[in-house]
Each structure stands twice: as structure tokens, then as C-alpha cells.
Amino acid sequence: MTPKEGTGVTPFHLVYGGEAVVPVEIGVKSNRIQHYNEENAEWRLLELDFVDETCDKAAVQLMAYRQRMTQNYNRRVIPRSFQVGDLVWKKVKPVDDTIKLEAPWAGPFKVMEKLRSGSYYLEDEDG
Template identity: 50%
Template sequence: MKITQSFTSVAYPQANGQTKVVNRIIIQALKTRLQGKGKVYGSEAVLPVEIGKTSSRVESYPDDNDQSRAMELDLVEEKRDRAFIRMEAYRNRVMNSYNKRVRIRDFQVEDLVMKKFNPARNVGKLEARWEGPYKITRRVSTGSFYLEDAQGRLLKRPWTVFNLKKYYA
């Protein structure tokens, strides 16, 4: 008997290089932060702790900054309102676009309908997909109906409009 045992690695060789690159980037970011350079895009960073103390950057703000900041805060609600109006207009456009393609199927009590055939086995290509006719006896809710067959027997559960289609005699 020639039985050989071979060992394989569960590592994904293509990802090994990516892991090293990501680790290098993380280490560089940590080193930069720990060295305390404090520069963000070439200027001094303002940390939340420093907001209580004035830094040189905060001291160099123009005098009318408080007024412009107050005006920006007053306009925030107006900007939100405009964004909400744009969002509602977009939602209406999407809804109208969708509703153009929707065919409304509404049935009344006493209408004859066909129901979708749901067999336990696979249905062949040439076999019937619909069975019936059935008569609608009662509307349960929007788009849901109780049916009765030709012998007058009620079906056990309600059927939705998605599983029904009009029967033309």
C-alpha cells in the first residue's frame, strides 16, 4: 500500500500581502498619533479637550465668527426643511414611476377567479398553472379573499390578489 500524507495550509496566499499592508497602515497611523505632531492638513488640530482652553488657532478666529456661527445655526432648520422637501419630491417621483407599471387587480364578491396551482410535486412545462373557477364569497382585507369551489365548498384560508386572476367564461 502506497499511502502518502500531505499537509495543506488553510491560509489564503493572495490575502497574506494585503494583511501586511493593512497592518503597516495601522501602525503608521498609531505612530503619528502617539508622536504628538498635532497637525491636521497642515494646521493645528483642535481636540474637544482644548475647546475649554483657547489655543492659538481658536484665538486667531475673526471677531465676527460668533455672529456668523449664530447665523449658520439659525439657517440649519431652513436647510433641513429644504432637504425634506427635496426628499419628498424624490419619493413621489419614485412612487409615480413604480405605479405606472402596476396593474391594479381588484375583485368583487361573486366574481369568478382562477387560483394559482401549488402542487407538492414539480409541475411540467405543459401542465396547468391555474385551477378553478372559484367564486369569491367574502373580502377579508385589501387584496385578500375567501373562495368557494363549484360544489359550494369554502376553501380553508383566504387567498391574496397575487395568487388570483379573473376567470372569463
């Protein structure tokens, strides 16, 4: 029932080509329900013909939304890289999984080799 920010339309509209009528609207007799007639059935069939076009438009909007989100994220992220010999901490638990005063990190570990961007071979500081 709620249009999604990324696509601009509701998921129901993407699947069925029109908006859903909720039971509350049937009981309240909204404007959409009161003015329904046989011509609306023809309009509904016409809407169904444009479902693919609606999905294509939503896909374009979603790609643009994702690009905006990526740009916003990249503006705030602080790139970090480590060199061989640096001492680092390794995350062993998600922060939400830790008990009060329990550290979600283990270490220190020594960077032995840089494998690929953001990936390192670590060895325990003790050897």
C-alpha cells in the first residue's frame, strides 16, 4: 500500500498493474469504490497491458536510487589500508551479539600479507 522510495510505486502495483483495495475502503465506501462501473473493468485491462512498462520505469528509478545511496555512502566512508607488519584488531562478533563489557574484537594480530583490496593474511602477535 505504501510506495517504496526506490521505485516510486507500491509492490502491489508492480505485480498487478494497479493499486489494491483494502477491506477498510470497501466498508467506508471511498470515492474509488463508489464510482466503480463496467468502464473501470476496461480501464483495468488497459492498466494490465502496461505492467511491463511500469516495471521498466521502476527498474530505472531503482538504479538511480541505488546510485544516489552509493554516492552518499562513499562520501562518508573513510578508506583504510594496512601495511605488512601493522598490528590490527579482528572483529570476532557482531557488536549486537556481545554481552555487556565483552569485547567484540580479538587481537592484536600482525598483518603478514596483503591479499587483495581490503583483505589481509593475519598472524597472532605471539607467533
